[in-house]
Amino acid sequence: xxxxxxxxxxxxxxxxxxxxxxxxxxxxxxxxxxxxxxxxxxxxxxxxxxxxxxxxxxxxxxxxxxxxxxxxxxxxxxxxxxxxxxxxxxxxxxxxxxxxxxxxxxxxxxxxxxxxxxxxxxxxxxxxxxxxx
Numbered sequence: 001x002x003x004x005x006x007x008x009x010x011x012x013x014x015x016x017x018x019x020x021x022x023x024x025x026x027x028x029x030x031x032x033x034x035x036x037x038x039x040x041x042x043x044x045x046x047x048x049x050x051x052x053x054x055x056x057x058x059x060x061x062x063x064x065x066x067x068x069x070x071x072x073x074x075x076x077x078x079x080x081x082x083x084x085x086x087x088x089x090x091x092x093x094x095x096x097x098x099x100x101x102x103x104x105x106x107x108x109x110x111x112x113x114x115x116x117x118x119x120x121x122x123x124x125x126x127x128x129x130x131x132x133x
Contacts, residue, residue, distance in 0.1 A: 039123035040067030041112040043105045047072060049079045050102035051094030057083050060102075067115055075105040082108075106130030 038045050044065035052058035057079065063072055086093050094101070105112065112126060 034124045036122065036124040038126050039118040039120070040115040041126050042067050042069040042115065043072035043075050043110060043112055044068050045112060045126050047075065048102040048104045050099045051097055052099070053094065053097045055092065055094055056097070057094060071105065071110050071113065075108060075110050078108045079103060104130065
């Protein structure tokens with residue numbers, strides 16, 4: 001099981017890096033917008049890793065939002081483990097800078113969890129599952 005998780009990242013990045021127009025490995029649910037900000041989740045909504053340059057994986061600024069905690073850290077660790085594994089196999093993870101090539105926490109089976117005790121009159125709950133994009 002330990003190697004299976006990084007393999008998911010490897011597959012997601014490998015699929016993205018071979019020319020996919022947009023790599024969105026989420027469940028396909030859409031995010032509703034009520035005009036309110038989203039409630040805090042860990043990992044935060046819109047947190048993703050993407051190719052910011054040649055051979056350079058970067059995490060979106062959303063990954064460091066207020067709600068980020070242990071799940072977000074786990075996401076970054078899984079992504080970077082997958083990147084190191086690909087590079088060790090001789091695969092170039094990010095052949096070009098392209099923000100449309102990305103991996104979300106859901107790609108590595110990390111489902112965003114809403115922080116408890118939030119006032120849903122001042123923030124909208126994030127839909128269940130993987131509504132990242």
